[in-house]
Amino acid sequence: RRKQREKEEAEAEEAEEGAEGQEGAEEAEEEEKEEDEEEAEAEPEDGQEREIEGEVDENGEPKKKRKKNKKKKKKKKKKKKRFNEDGEEIVDEEGGEGQEQQEGEDQEEEEEEEKEEEEPPIEPVEPLDPLVKWTLTYQYRIQDVLKLDQKYYAEMAKMDNPDPQIVSLLKGVYSLLGRRQKDVEQWEKLRKFVDFNLGKKCALITPADPEEKKERYKYSAAAVVALKEEELQSLSHGAYILYKWICSALDLRLMALSEFKGKKDKRNVQFFGVNKNYGQNTGTGDFEISYIPEEETTQQQVVEQKEQPIVEEQQQPPVEEQQQP
Numbered sequence: 001r002r003k004q005r006e007k008e009e010a011e012a013e014e015a016e017e018g019a020e021g022q023e024g025a026e027e028a029e030e031e032e033k034e035e036d037e038e039e040a041e042a043e044p045e046d047g048q049e050r051e052i053e054g055e056v057d058e059n060g061e062p063k064k065k066r067k068k069n070k071k072k073k074k075k076k077k078k079k080k081k082r083f084n085e086d087g088e089e090i091v092d093e094e095g096g097e098g099q100e101q102q103e104g105e106d107q108e109e110e111e112e113e114e115k116e117e118e119e120p121p122i123e124p125v126e127p128l129d130p131l132v133k134w135t136l137t138y139q140y141r142i143q144d145v146l147k148l149d150q151k152y153y154a155e156m157a158k159m160d161n162p163d164p165q166i167v168s169l170l171k172g173v174y175s176l177l178g179r180r181q182k183d184v185e186q187w188e189k190l191r192k193f194v195d196f197n198l199g200k201k202c203a204l205i206t207p208a209d210p211e212e213k214k215e216r217y218k219y220s221a222a223a224v225v226a227l228k229e230e231e232l233q234s235l236s237h238g239a240y241i242l243y244k245w246i247c248s249a250l251d252l253r254l255m256a257l258s259e260f261k262g263k264k265d266k267r268n269v270q271f272f273g274v275n276k277n278y279g280q281n282t283g284t285g286d287f288e289i290s291y292i293p294e295e296e297t298t299q300q301q302v303v304e305q306k307e308q309p310i311v312e313e314q315q316q317p318p319v320e321e322q323q324q325p
Helices: 002-042 097-118 130-146 150-157 164-176 181-185 187-193 198-203 214-224 229-235 237-261 263-273 299-323
Strands: 049-056 062-066
Touching: 130 198, 130 237, 150 187, 150 237, 164 181, 164 187, 164 214, 164 229, 164 237, 181 187, 214 237, 229 237
Parallel strands: none
Antiparallel strands: 049 062
16 A cells, blocks of 8 residues: 555656746747747837937937848747656757757758858850851761761662662762762762761861862762652661751851852852751741742742843942942
8 A cells, every 4th residue: 555655646747847947938938939020029120210319300309220121131940948757858869860950950040041042043055156057067067967877878889779869969969079960860870989987088178268179069969869768768767967067067057158259149058948848847938048849930020030040140249349448
């Protein structure tokens, strides 16, 4: 009986201590809330006026000063006090996991705020010059040709009865590389030129150089003008890559001539835009070079095209004489 009484008394004392500890924690929280409310009432809100102690204006009234609008800083969350069964407050040890996590979160928040303040405004990007844009595109196409495997060249060279589109494409390629028209007319002669060094030969072409021979580009454009990209892609991957390269070379040549030669020599580069199916963005809206598709030509327009170069040739010599001195 004595032991039972002692146990009951001990349990009652523990329960009383736990209740006192909880009441103490609640009272502490209430006191903190009251203090925060008093501080908020004492301080004027952003933009409101407050009296300055010891200073008086002309009328004898205390001077008032308007509080500046300040950015509200984020208040750190207060830790809730924890108590064990005996009513004692639980305190985290220094360097504990909970403290480290909270410090890490605080540092991340501060770093994010600093980044937001330090980030400069985004400046608008100026568009590339058309000649620069087409030059970059041509360089990408050259890289694609150089990366082609030997098997694609061997595949085209071994064709006994090739598709007419592949024959026309290779005619355009080797015309641009400087082969004579007699050599590219027959397939038996043309197939002998196809080897693994074709990519290196294509890389030597410089369409942006206005001093290159115009005839090469003229024959090349005439050979590939009627080709269709989708059909070439289904026939041979190597032929598709070569087609993209030759279209890019002709586009760059067109752009270079329009830049270097000016409006007078537009008639010399009109053959690049003969057909709408040729290449991508060829022709002319981008470069402001007018052309007449084959389907829409009329007799009157053909006559005008023939007469126009003659008139310009008559007008050109005096202009050149004036520019020389």
